Amino acid sequence: MCQLLGLNCATxxxxxxxxxGFRERGGNTDHHADGWGIAFFEGKGLRLFLDHESAAQSPMAQFLQAYPLKSRNIVAHVRKATVGEVALENAHPFVRELWGRQWVFAHNGDLKDYEPKLHSHFRPVGTxxxxxxxxxxxxELHKSHAGLPSVRELTATLRELIPQVTRFGNFNFLLSNGEALWAHCSTNLHWLVRQHPFALATLKDCDWTVDFATMNQPGDRAAVIVTTPLxxxxxxxxxQPNELKVFVDGLPLE
Amino acid sequence: MCQLLGLNCATxxxxxxxxxGFRERGGNTDHHADGWGIAFFEGKGLRLFLDHESAAQSPMAQFLQAYPLKSRNIVAHVRKATVGEVALENAHPFVRELWGRQWVFAHNGDLKDYEPKLHSHFRPVGTxxxxxxxxxxxxELHKSHAGLPSVRELTATLRELIPQVTRFGNFNFLLSNGEALWAHCSTNLHWLVRQHPFALATLKDCDWTVDFATMNQPGDRAAVIVTTPLxxxxxxxxxQPNELKVFVDGLPLE
Structure with a gap:
């Protein structure tokens, strides 16, 4: 099992x-020490950092903490290997290009005996x-749409596709194309929106309190999605179990 | 125009x-200050670092210099923007998955009025x-082979494809799938192999001499490909102009 973190922001x-807080779960406050990754969209561009070391010990995670990258869509993952060995190609998030956009995906859960027919051109690199x-x-998204559809259309297609995966097991996931962030829960996923008036927040996994009011402008807004509250x-x-939400500009789309 | 650096190694x-030395050309000893990138294969896995800042000034490049990643196939690029704005999605190397492998590509040169028919599923994200x-x-590789062919077959296909691009301009490039590194020269590309007996080397772009004999074992071997000698x-x-070479295990394949 693993833990997921996603941010979808207005700015x-x-x-x-x-x-x-999240990286502490990669080996310190929790046992997800078999790799980690984080993807930051910057417009249509993407920065992806992957490591098969534990997030808590990783020099690269330390660097990213000291060198903050600003992004409107962020997907992060700390891994506890269950299926697939500890190797870089098995670290989440995974990335593929579709319709001239980068797509980023991270998953928490086990899919038992899951061997879908991959008859098209998206092939796994890892195991x-x-x-x-x-x-x-x-x-299946590619088969369903000739080009990049609207966020609402994509969400409708995902709602049709997801049940075909969940019958194999737990499918908590985060998916983003830099425009929106989709979050699906099978068993365990939480969210909130940080917006004006901003308040104090204290991490559970380490000793740090911030006053978001001192760090943000009124137009700033961030939806945070995480396996267990930070x-x-x-x-x-x-x-809810089997709930899919999509976030755009820091808010869930109704 | 840009500069390319590739390493293909036995270990x-x-x-x-x-x-x-190379990153100094990204803003210090040369004017390629519009972004940089470097990709490190680790088995089938890949670490890709992209930045639209200059390589010479980039904190991320500084971090990588202090935190060496070991790899058998490395592709790096410093960019001087000519076509396409300075944006993260326009930073090389570019990555796509094909046949369950990651493919990494970096280019130096201008292709004038180059608008190939992209009727398949590989679409540009940037401009x-x-x-x-x-x-x-x-x-075209995907159309030519049903699955991952041998390095020799891939090289033969590339030899057929490249002339269809070079009539639009200069096409110095590096391409790797983690197994081999292909290097094509239109105008400017140099290579050497570092192997036993290892010797002293002094960078041109900054004041640093190393004795590779003290850092390597007899079985180590690295082919280095770069726009201008380091x-x-x-x-x-x-x-030679229009020469394509492919490197495997630190040696050019004859």
Whole structure:
């Protein structure tokens, strides 16, 4: 099993606070020490950092904490290997290009005996069930639309596709194309929106409190999606089982 | 115009020495200050670092210099923007998945009025002629082979494809799938092999001499391919115009 972290923001935001708590789960406060990764969209461009070391010990994670990258869509993952060996090609998030956009995917859960028909051009590089599921989603999205559809159309297609995966097991995932962030819960996923009036937040996984009011402008807004709540004094909402939400500009799209 | 650096090695090798000289060309000793990137294969896995800042000033380049990653196939690029704005999605190397392998591509040269028919599933994310050429190469390789062919077969296919691009302009490029590194020269590309008995090397772009004999074992071997020679006291061989070479295990394949 693994843990997921996603941010979808109205304005470019750095993830330092949330990532600092989250990376502790990669070996310190939790046992997800078999690799980690984080992807930052910058417009249509993407920066992806992958490591098969533990996030808590990784010099690269340390560097990113000291050198904040601002992004409107961020997807991060700490891994506890269950299917697929500990190797760089098995580290999430995974990336593929579709319709001239980068797509980023991270998964938490196990899909048992999941061998989808990958008859198109999205093939797994590694050996995880997660990357197979991602390749299948990309293949089916590609078959369903001739070009990049609207976020609402994509969401409708995903709602049709997801049940074909969930019958193999737990499929908590984050997916982004830099425009929107989709979050699906099978078992465990929480979210909140940080916006004006901003308040204090205290991390659960390490000793750090910030006052977001001093760091943000009124137009700033960030939706944070995470496996288990990152802070002790913010109102996190649990996803329902089988709930898919899509976030745009820091808000869930109704 | 841009500059290219590639390493193909018999054993996992860190690129610190060569990258240190090379990154100086990204804004200090040369004017390629509109972004940079470097890709490190680790088995089938890939670490890609992209930045639209100058390589000479970039904190991320500084970090990589202090935190050497070992790899058998490395492709790096410093960019002087000519076609396509300075944006992260226009930074080389570009990456696509084909046949369950990652493919990495970096280009130096201008392709005039180059608008290939991209009727398949490889689409550019950014606006460079380079990424269009890479998408076209991936598309045509995919059409030519049902699955991953041998390095020799791939080389033969590339020899057929490249002339269809070079009539639009200069097409110096590096391409790797983690197994081999292909290097094509239109105008300017040099290479050498560092192997036993290892010798001293002194960078041209900054004041640094290393004795590779103290850092390597007899079985180590690295082919280095670069736009213009990195060192003043090694024997660099210039590519011929329109020459394609492929490197495997640190040696050119004859």
């Amino acid at each position: 470019p935001t750095d993830a330092t606070f949330s990532f600092t 995880t069930d997660s990357e197979r599921a991602f390749c299948w989603l990309m293949q 802070t002790s004094n913010e109102q996190w909402t649990a996803f | 996992p090798t860190d690129a610190t020495f060569s990258f240190t 460079t002629d380079s990424e269009r050429a890479f998408c076209w190469l991936m598309q 060192t003043s006291n090694e024997q660099w061989t210039a590519f």
